[in-house]
Amino acid sequence: MPKPYVLQKEQELRIEVREGHSLTLKLVKGQAEVFGTDLLEQQIYTLRGQKLAVFSWEGCEVQLQGVGEPVEDAIEVIYESDDTPMREYANVHNLLQTRREAALASKFEGPRTMVVGQVDVGKSTLCKILLNYAIRRDCAPTMIDLDLGQGSIAPPACIGATPVEGPIDVEEGLPVEMPLVYFSGNVSPEPNPHLYRHHVERMAALLDKRAQSNAEVGAAGMVINSMGWIDGLGYELILHSLKTFRVDIILVIGQDKLYSQLSSVFRSDRRMNVIKLTRSGGVVMRPREYRKSSREQRIREYFYGPRNDLQPSSSTVPFTNLKVYRVGSGFAAPQSALPIGGQSYSNPLKVTQMLNMNDLLHMIVAVSHAQQPEELLSANVAGFVWISNVDPVQQTVTYLAPCAGELPAPFLLAGTLKTYFR
Structure with missing residues (x-):
């Protein structure tokens, strides 16, 4: 039986659906939204293992119903709250929208906004809200995801960018068509921060050209989701991204220290606004096992779809059909192992072909747009395949691809990302 919930003005219903379970959500009357996306009255939405909040500015009634089971069995946590940061978020949107309109009128660039904070503070949620509110005002900002572990635009181990026009x-998340994607091969930049910086710089340069060639795109600006690694090298990489993308609005969620650090760094930069925002009480800390499971689910969705309604294609090809490369020459030798006066060198951007195909088993591999090996560092990614089997006797590789047909190019990039989702 459906279970009704009534929300008062500026109240939200926080729901955590159990992993592997589903329930339906229906707006019976009133106004409600999920991360800035308006719910349509009487339309049924299916929620699968999600954590979300149904918010209402004016009040509403919604109904929840379990799929093949009682609502209580499908839900991990559910409660109502009127302690939300939505007013703050709406004020930020108004600031961004004012700048977009001024930029369009004067043919300048619009706001470039980065959301920063540690893991599990609601960075992705805030990005969604700001994007959806911009869409309501007929703007299409560019969404950029710099979190290698997140996978909101592409599978994990990538940074990605896409215009958000709807x-x-x-149910299905971010609408992604023809995204700009770079593959690092790792879910953290720590193994090769030089490659991470290189990809950030390459992406920023291409997006700058796009913004300069289209006044509406430039005025709409950017919404950038950063990684949750905010200390040491992670902090240095965030600073690098801020400067490379020429960010002018930094939104710091619930981090006094980070807010103080960034305010100090950009104190003399008059164009920069550093704004501290409240962390939502609905945000929960997720254990490492949950984040790993979420990454595997994100990879599975790439091949099978959020509703498990896609039919990926399996192909078996000879070793000679694929040319697989890795970026980086590994760690430099320790100084103690070198002759007196000797120096150790490594090239973190060196592109090396993989000769042992057995190492590819269960690996997620990126299919590059590169036409020559020397283009692998600069070319973005066309898509991904999963190596399901390596047969050293027959000298063949079996891979799973989202669709049938030959790969668009023979050059592939590998890292360390493996999954056993099938």
């Missing part, structure tokens, strides 16, 4: 779907 509301973010409550």
Whole structure:
């Protein structure tokens, strides 16, 4: 039986659906939204293992119903709260929208906004809200995801960018068509921060050209989701990204120290605004096992779809059909192992072909747009395949691809990302 919930003005219903379970959500009357996406009255939305909040500015009634089971069995946590940061978020949107309109009128660039904070503070949620509110005002900002572990635009181990021209779907997430994607091969930049910086710089340069060639794109600006590694090298990489993308609005969620650090760094930069925002009480800390499971689910969705309704294709090809490369020449030798006066060198951007195909088993591999090996560092990614089997006797590789047909190019990039989702 459906279970009704009534929300008062500026109240939200926080829901955590159990992993592997589903329930349906229906707006019976009133106004409600999920991360800035308006719910349509009487439309049924299916929620699968999600954590979300149904917020209402004016009050509403919604119904929840379990799929093949009682609502209580499908839900991990559910409660109502009127302690939300939505007013703050709406004020930020108004600031961004004012700048977009001024930029379009004067043919300048619009706001470039980066959301920063440690893991599990609601960075991705805030990005969704700001994007959806911009869409309501007929703007299409560029969404950029710099979190290698997140996978909101592409599978994990990538940074990605895409224009957002329609509301973010409550069931399927971010609408992504022809994204700009770079593959690092790792879910953290720590193994090769030089490669991470290189990809950030390459992406920023291409997006700058796009913004300069289209006044509406430039005025709409950017919404950038950063990684949750905010100390040491992670902090240095965030600073690098801020400067490379020429960010002018930094939104710091719930981090006094980070807010103080960034305010100090950019104190003399008059164009920079550093704004501290409240962390939502609905945000929960997720254990490492949950984040790993979420990454595997994100990879599975790439091949099978959020609703498990896609039919990926399996192909078996000879070793000679694929040319697989890795970026980076590994760690430099320790100084103690060198002759007196000797120096150790490594090239973190060196592109090396993989000769042992057995190492590819269960690996997620990126298919590059590169036409020559020397283009692998600069070319973006066309898509991904999963190596399901390596047969050293027959000298063949079996891979899973989202669709049938030959790969668009023979050059592939590998890292360390493996999954056993099938």
